[in-house]
Amino acid sequence: xxxxxxxxxxxxxxxxxxxxxxxxxxxxxAALFRVAHALxxxxxxxxxxxxxxxxxxxxSRASLARVRDLRAYVxxxxxxxxxxxxxxxxxxxxxxxxxxxxxxxxPSVDERGRLARAxxxxxxxxxxxxxxxxxxxxxxAEIGAALGISINTAASRYRYALEKLRAxxxxxxx
Amino acid sequence: xxxxxxxxEFSDLERILADLRSPDPTSALRTRILAxxxxxxxxxxxxxxxxxxxxxxxxxxxxxLLCVNLSMSAANHAAPFTPAARDGExxxxxxxxxRAILPSLDxxxxxxxxxxxxxxxxxxxxxxxxxxxxxxxxxxxxxH
Numbered sequence: 637x638x639x640x641x642x643x644x645x646x647x648x649x650x651x652x653x654x655x656x657x658x659x660x661x662x663x664x665x666a667a668l669f670r671v672a673h674a675l676x677x678x679x680x681x682x683x684x685x686x687x688x689x690x691x692x693x694x695x696s697r698a699s700l701a702r703v704r705d706l707r708a709y710v711x712x713x714x715x716x717x718x719x720x721x722x723x724x725x726x727x728x729x730x731x732x733x734x735x736x737x738x739x740x741x742x743p744s745v746d747e748r749g750r751l752a753r754a755x756x757x758x759x760x761x762x763x764x765x766x767x768x769x770x771x772x773x774x775x776x777a778e779i780g781a782a783l784g785i786s787i788n789t790a791a792s793r794y795r796y797a798l799e800k801l802r803a804x805x806x807x808x809x810x
Numbered sequence: 811x812x813x814x815x816x817x818x819e820f821s822d823l824e825r826i827l828a829d830l831r832s833p834d835p836t837s838a839l840r841t842r843i844l845a846x847x848x849x850x851x852x853x854x855x856x857x858x859x860x861x862x863x864x865x866x867x868x869x870x871x872x873x874x875l876l877c878v879n880l881s882m883s884a885a886n887h888a889a890p891f892t893p894a895a896r897d898g899e900x901x902x903x904x905x906x907x908x909r910a911i912l913p914s915l916d917x918x919x920x921x922x923x924x925x926x927x928x929x930x931x932x933x934x935x936x937x938x939x940x941x942x943x944x945x946x947x948x949x950x951x952x953x954h
Contacts, residue, residue: 657847658840665843666834673832682832683839690843694850751830770827798820805823 642706649693650700657690664707667772668714674767675718677756688717708781711772715764715783722760747805754804762797765790897928904928 645663648656668689672682692713693700703709755763768779776790783790904924909915915923 652851654844654848654851658844661840661843665840669835669839670832679833683835683842686835686839687843687846690847691850694847747826748830751826766827770824771832795820798823801827802820802823805826 646700646703646706650697652694652697657693660693660706660710661690664710668710670771671711671767672714672718674755674771675715675760675763676721681721685714685717685721688720689713692717705778705781707774708778711768711774711778711782712784719760750804750807751801754801757804758797758800762793762800765793766797769794900928901925 645656645659649660665686668686669682672685673679676682676685689710693710755766758766764783765779768774768782769776774782776787776794779785779790780787785793901921901924904927905917905920908920908923908927909917912920
């Protein structure tokens with residue numbers, strides 16, 4: 637069996653090597669933060685959730701040797717950390733100011749507001765898949781591995797989420 | 811609808827969502843998290859690795875083997891005939907007494923009954939439970 641790209645990193649994490657935790661942050665930290673921000677709607681909550689992921693890794697480092705897919709593992713851990721924090725309601729005014737919108741298809745302020753409201757209204761299972769695909773840049777196979785669902789389920793949840801968001805955008809433009 | 815058509819259907823929306831990406835973390839977050847990791851490693855203890863399913867299966871198998879072993883050991887030490895029954899002298903005495911009481915018993919029958927009598931000597935006495943006599947009164951549902 638050929639070693640995976642994260643095998644050396646996993647070995648370092650399991651051994652409690654601080655440099656391995658720094659490398660893990662450099663590799664996945666930004667994506668973890670963006671996904672957490674999309675799930676929780678607040679910069680402070682997202683930062684705390686990412687920190688929870690790292691502390692959970694430190695505490696469970698003895699069992700990290702058995703992890704096969706580090707990327708799926710850390711995003712699954714983030715999902716649990718976000719779920720613990722999500723017991724508090726999603727903020728009514730999500731942190732939209734920090735969201736960048738400088739591309740060609742930049743939506744108007746009105747569209748951004750409608751999209752944000754529609755995303756808040758999504759069921760958590762669909763919001764998770766949307767966040768992992770858009771913010772985490774994960775494939776449906778990787779999302780399936782992280783959430784413990786099939787590729788088809790991940791893809792269909794994503795599609796349902798997009799249909800609801802599009803309906804929200806079109807509903808506002810009429 | 812083909813997968814390609816499905817992709818096109820949402821391509822505009824996906825572009826908008828990609829443009830609406832969440833913010834990047836501040837550089838302070840890296841410092842904060844690594845400091846928290848350092849503190850946790852210095853003060854906290856690593857959780858022990860959870861027992862694997864194989865360890866559980868091995869424990870169950872060991873338990874079953876122990877039970878089988880103990881059962882076989884107990885069975886081997888519990889002879890079907892007690893020492894008294896195997897004792898030829900005692901059996902002969904019992905046989906003679908039986909034949910004295912019942913002269914009509916033939917020799918083989920007397921030996922057989924003597925063995926059974928001696929084997930029953932060491933049995934634990936069980937209480938005789940008297941069955942409850944049937945009530946002469948009829949139950950309501952028996953009236954029809």
